[in-house]
Amino acid sequence: AILSRPTEAYNQDKVSLGTISARLTRDVVRLCKYVCAIQLLVICQAMDLRGINNFHGVARKVYELVREKSPFVSEDRELDQDIEAVKALLDGYEFTNIVQEYLDQRNVMEGHAVGS
Numbered sequence: 001a002i003l004s005r006p007t008e009a010y011n012q013d014k015v016s017l018g019t020i021s022a023r024l025t026r027d028v029v030r031l032c033k034y035v036c037a038i039q040l041l042v043i044c045q046a047m048d049l050r051g052i053n054n055f056h057g058v059a060r061k062v063y064e065l066v067r068e069k070s071p072f073v074s075e076d077r078e079l080d081q082d083i084e085a086v087k088a089l090l091d092g093y094e095f096t097n098i099v100q101e102y103l104d105q106r107n108v109m110e111g112h113a114v115g116s
Contacts, residue, residue: 033087033090033091034083034087036087036090037083037084037086037087037089037090038083040062040066040086041066041070041079041082041083041086043063044062044063044066044067044070045072045073047059047063048072057102058098058099058102061098062095062098065089065094065095065098066086066089069082069085069086069088069089070082070085070086
């Protein structure tokens with residue numbers, strides 16, 4: 001079967017690939033965080049070029065958080081450390097807290113109970 005792997009030279013029962021799939025999924029999630037970190041750097045660069053004063057609320061808070069780790073790119077430079085720093089933010093709860101705060105405020109404005 002395609003979803004199992006034989007063990008002990010085909011003498012034993014087939015073994016599920018569930019744990020292997022879980023490890024591969026973990027790797028894909030890690031790589032997706034790098035893609036998101038790069039995308040956030042690109043978005044912040046675009047916000048700078050468009051004029052940061054045009055942005056408010058969640059966008060501005062995310063911008064400020066990213067810019068604490070990665071300054072404006074005014075000339076060509078390596079960005080590997082910037083990408084790692086923004087990925088570390090994604091590994092933490094900083095972005096989650098910003099989004100949760102926004103959702104809580106929106107729910108209050110719409111008359112919904114916070115946290116439900």
